[in-house]
Amino acid sequence: MSKMLRQVIGEDIEFVWRPEAELYLVRMDPVQIDQIMVNLCHNAKSAIVGKGQITVATENADFDAAFCKMNVEYSEGKYVMLEVSDTGCGMTREILAQIFEPFFTTREVGQGTGLGLAAVEGIVKQNKGFVTVASEPGVGTTFKIYLPAYTGTAVDKQLERHQEMLPGSGETILLVEDEAALLPMVKMMLEKLGFRVLAANSVSAAVALAEKHKHEISLLISDVVMPEMNGCEVLEIVQKTNPDIKALFMSGHTAEVLVSRGFTGSNLNFLQKPFSINDLAEKIGKLIRSSEYPATAKTRQ
Template identity: 35%
Template sequence: TAAYLQQLVVVSDIATDPLWADHKHLALPHGLRACWSMPIPSRDGTTLGTFACYYSQPRTPDSYHLALINRASHLAGIAIEYHRTRTELQAAEQRYRTLVERLPAITYIAEVGSLGRWHFVSPQIESMLGFSADEWLSDPGIWMRCIHEDDRQIALAAEKRVQETGELYQAEYRMCARDGRILWFRDEAKLLEAPDGSIPLMQGVLYDITEYKRLEDQLRQAQKMEAVGQLAGGVAHDFNNLLMVIQAHADRILGQLPQTDSSYADAVEIHNATTRAASLTSQLLAFSRKQILQPEVLDLGTVLTEVGKMLERLLGATITLQLEIHPEIGKIKVDRSQLEQAILNLAVNARDAMPAGGTLAIQARNVHFSETQVWQHSSLPPGSYVALTISDTGVGIDPDAQSRIFEPFFTTKAPGKGTGLGLSMVYGVVKQSDGAITVESVLGRGTTFKIFLPKCDEEAASGQSALAEPEKSTGSETILLVEDQAAIREVISAYLMRLGYNVLTAPDGEAALSIAATQQKSIDLVVTDLLMPNMGGLELATRMKHLHPETRVLFMSGYPDEAIRSQEGLTEDVEIMQKPFSMKSLAAKARSILEHR
């Protein structure tokens, strides 16, 4: 009643007071005859409960008792509010502690300065860095000692900036865990207000950003490799057109001169130099993934067995070759010649890394990844793969060099000992075959390269060429030659005409279609570049089918663009000549196609 009425209620005799008429049977048997009750107020004016005094005899309070009841109810209110506040505070502290201890980060309160005392650190310090909270708090210098020596000035500079400006403390630095691991952290903290003369405190959070940094580095590396690849591919494409002209003219001179002529040897040197230059551009194209590949289904075990025979002669007597091919190795779909060249490149590097001898181990096995795999230089989606591992016991590769190991022209060999294109070629071929490559190396202990290639369910190819080598290269058929480079067009046209062919020429696809539409005789073969202005080779080949259905097509290219290669018209059985090529190889390829129409 007192709580409801918000005032003092005095019942001098429970037996006769109408307020207790319905409840006196609960009080009288216990000897209760009088009741004085007062509401217990809170600080905000609400009622917390009722303070009541009971007496065994009928009784009315005097002024002293009224003051006593009033004071007691006030004290009761203070006690209740204190208890409630304390309970709520404990619950809030528990919620905060639970939140702090479950965060994937380290929270702390510490004095400013490299040797400032830490007042609090969350338990995550142990799971992340290997130090217990008590151990960390008892050693003021442990924070600075754990920061990587190259990053300590970063942390100290950020502290100085906070003290000067009052801004939020922000820094990223590496820390050394107890087990030797190097972890990246983002440190964010706020300067707390401190009494005059006391050391300022910072309250902050250390976030583990090691994985983020690794992905950031991988993205930066991928972007750099892609940019270098674009440049290398573009340079190689244009360079191949120039080499095509040089090689064609050298071949023509060789065909016209007797071997006794004094200029014959000069022409041979020009031809040989062109061939070597073409090899370099081929490696650049491999790195940039713009190379023309002829993929086929292969048994890696068979390939390794055959390559192993070559390696025994290549490695020398001081290096032991260990070849391990796991049973039921999966099939792969790659360009065989490029795969063999990649293995040879890795083997040569391993040999050079073991000048005093050692062991080269090559292993092939099946692997399956249920999750995406991410490495420094590449990544793979989940799936089944064939893993090719090539390990040596050589001098190893410096960690700084490992990040650049696949860049074109980057080499750790002495000047004149390597072009720096061997590993970039391996990288390009693997990536163009939808695979991945990793490198692991320890100085003084050796290097391991791992190549992962998608497992293929198709049957392995027989290994024999679909077209037999023709016995002759001459002919009388009509060939439509389409090439936008005038110098290349003229030299190929002259060569084919000397072999007896009727040659029609055009600078692009549109001009070629005009010639084909007005040509009375059938066109037996179209030899066309893939990339040309106005109309490219693919569109020309498609439209030629309507004008001359029986016409065969032979493509030429410095490199096919990735988008063009993926189009429906450029399937694996399409005949492609990689520039630069010799006139003899062109004649042989043209004759072979014409004889197998």
């Protein structure tokens, strides 16, 4: 995980990795843990201008009834704590009150969907955990994720479950996503599902990869709303060298919102963010095994 987080954070920011040696077990999809950490690290990176430090730490935590009575944001029990802290700009109380709202973002237009922290909270709640946040303007922010400790016998059925849902067998996918936190995350999901992935963080990079690998790419997976052009226009360009390519579009916006913006492709070729590896596997499986899902998508001029 540290290698993937290092890629998200970049080389200009100091990365400190402090894992606990003997952690409690947790019972959840490992990909969801990756999603949590990638989103939090990307959020931390965005808060730092110039030099700074991001620390990722894990430890065991035990909260009794007396402690929880005095600290109502905590829940009684044994937990594994995942912490991401940064020395960035910090947040005011007003911003803190909104950070988990879908589409809330303090970034400029085109710099993010505002879905990252909402996705983090959703995953944590799904797994019966909770989140605490401490922040001070000009000092930095600390997120702590608490996931319930699993006291049963450790049985790794994750690999078996992923093998059952693998839709890929080495096919090449062109992935286009301009949001830095999501590109490595989706790439990792696709590789776990058995695909070879050509990842592009911009339309120009995608076009170059499409030309270089035009006889290899079986599927285009693209964000819809991007600064240079939308995903439908990217598909039209890729189809010039690979007319039979199929496409799957993804967006934080609903299909209805995209239609209002000119996206008129089949909703069956659409995956709404945030999504799990299971959602991705199911959608791709249907798409690549059936001719009922056309690649074509049009936009209003």
